Amino acid sequence: xxxxxxxxxxxxxxxxxxxxxxxxxxxxxxxxxxxxxxxxxxxxxxxxxxxxxxxxxxxxxxxxxxxxxxxxxxxxxxxxxxxxxxxxxxxxxxxxxxxxxxxxxxxxxxxxxxxxxxxxxxxxxxxxxxxxxxxxxxxxxxxxxxxxxxxxxxxxxxxxxxxxxxxxxxxxxxxxxxxxxxxxxxxxxxxxxxxxxxxxxxxxxxxxxxxxxxxxxxxxxxxxxxxxxxxxxxxxxxxxxxxxxxxxxxxxxxxxxxxxxxxxxxxxxxxxxxxxxxxxxxxxxxxxxxxxxxxxxxxxxx
Ligand SMILES: Cc1ncc(COP(=O)(O)O)c(C=O)c1O
Numbered sequence: 001x002x003x004x005x006x007x008x009x010x011x012x013x014x015x016x017x018x019x020x021x022x023x024x025x026x027x028x029x030x031x032x033x034x035x036x037x038x039x040x041x042x043x044x045x046x047x048x049x050x051x052x053x054x055x056x057x058x059x060x061x062x063x064x065x066x067x068x069x070x071x072x073x074x075x076x077x078x079x080x081x082x083x084x085x086x087x088x089x090x091x092x093x094x095x096x097x098x099x100x101x102x103x104x105x106x107x108x109x110x111x112x113x114x115x116x117x118x119x120x121x122x123x124x125x126x127x128x129x130x131x132x133x134x135x136x137x138x139x140x141x142x143x144x145x146x147x148x149x150x151x152x153x154x155x156x157x158x159x160x161x162x163x164x165x166x167x168x169x170x171x172x173x174x175x176x177x178x179x180x181x182x183x184x185x186x187x188x189x190x191x192x193x194x195x196x197x198x199x200x201x202x203x204x205x206x207x208x209x210x211x212x213x214x215x216x217x218x219x220x221x222x223x224x225x226x227x228x229x230x231x232x233x234x235x236x237x238x239x240x241x242x243x244x245x246x247x248x249x250x251x252x253x254x255x256x257x258x259x260x261x262x263x264x265x266x267x268x269x270x271x272x273x274x275x276x277x278x279x280x281x282x283x284x285x286x287x288x289x290x291x292x293x294x295x296x297x298x299x300x301x302x
Contacts, residue, residue, distance in 0.1 A: 005169060031153050031176060038175040044072070044143040044162035047173060048079040051115065051139055051158065056084040057184045058112040058137075065089050065111040065136070070096040070120025072141060077115070083186060087111060096123040102131065113137045113157060119145035121165075130155045137181065146174070157181050204230065207277060231261055231276040239274050247275070 007014045022037045031037065040046065056064050063085035066077035080086050087108050090100040107114060114133040119126040121144040130152065131138065137157030146161035153159065158177045164170035207230055208218065217233045220226065233239035234247055251259055261274040 025174070028147065029151060029153055029176075034179050035153060035176050036179055036182070038177065040173045040175055041171055043164075043171055043173055044141065044160065045075070047141070047160040047162075047175065048076040049082070050175075051076070051113075051160070052080040052083040052186075054185050055137070055139065055158065055181060056080065056112050057186050058181065059110055061085070061110045061112075063087055063108060063111050065108055065114040065133075067099075067105070067114070067116045067131075068093070069099055069117060069125050070123040072120055072122070072143070073115065073117035076117065076141065080115070084112075089114070096120060096125055099125060099127065105131075107133060107136065109134065109136065111136050113139050115139045115141075117141040117143075119143075137178070229276055229278045231274055233274045244275060 004014070004017055018039060021039070025031065025037055040050075042050070052064060056062050062083075064080055065087045066073060066080065067089045068074045068077055077086050077088070087106070089105045089107060093100070114131065114136050116127060116131065116138065118140045119142070126145060138155060139158045140156050140160075142151075142159055142161040144165045146159075146166050148166065151159075153176060156176075156178075158175065158181065160173055160175045161167070162170075163172040163174060167174070204226070208225060217237060217239070218225070218230065220231065233244070235243040248259055251257075259275050259277060261276040263273045
């Protein structure tokens with residue numbers, strides 16, 4: 001027997017599990033038809049950015065109201081500040097032991113959404129009512145009280161819950177979202193991926209230039225060289241395994257690890273391993289770190 005964590009996510013067994021889970025959840029919470037149920041990765045913290053990225057642009061003022069009642073709503077508010085204006089609904093609390101009375105809240109009618117953490121896990125502060133936010137949609141983090149009691153889903157625009165507390169494996173997050181709220185993702189989201197693309201280009205170009213200068217052997221044709229993975233050999237065409245071992249030992253002393261290539265068989269059953277470099281995270285830091293290491297590395301293998 002295998003567990004769900006070990007199954008192929010494309011298998012029909014897994015499809016059945018996910019479809020049944022959605023049906024059960026819809027029954028348990030009486031989820032209206034016009035709500036989508038999503039099973040996502042990234043945990044609850046992933047939603048701290050996914051929520052503003054997808055909802056703060058709903059109205060032109062690009063602002064959101066946050067009720068900060070503990071560390072998790074505080075973190076969510078801090079994250080949202082990256083994408084728009086965040087209004088704190090009540091004055092900062094010196095201790096997270098209560099929820100200020102609704103009459104003291106200053107809700108902004110032109111906010112795109114109002115955010116609450118339905119149960120602040122670390123502080124044990126739980127909303128025992130669903131705030132009336134008039135025409136502004138309500139977003140609820142239910143990570144630590146999801147499925148612990150019936151809720152009226154229709155009072156929320158979006159509910160999310162990291163699964164690890166009450167319902168499943170760490171890393172999985174359930175999102176229940178009203179359909180008409182989808183499709184408002186900030187354009188900045190695509191420019192983030194542009195900058196990732198730009199940095200991957202830069203990093204791999206730099207790495208290729210080092211390899212060409214050193215006449216190491218890149219295995220791929222110039223026209224189809226990946227910006228993500230560079231397989232290469234050193235010493236001679238087809239590689240010199242003794243030199244490559246020396247190279248791997250030396251590189252690991254410089255903090256360059258995971259350079260051993262994937263083992264595979266050629267058509268003629270010869271086992272090839274060789275070396276490779278991967279660049280998955282296109283941050284500026286990655287680029288500068290790689291550049292610095294390649295400079296030292298350049299001196300090392302000359
Ligand atoms: C209420 C609440 N929100 C968000 C999170 C963050 O979830 P994750 O650890 O899955 O990122 C937690 C984690 O304990 C939580 O209790």
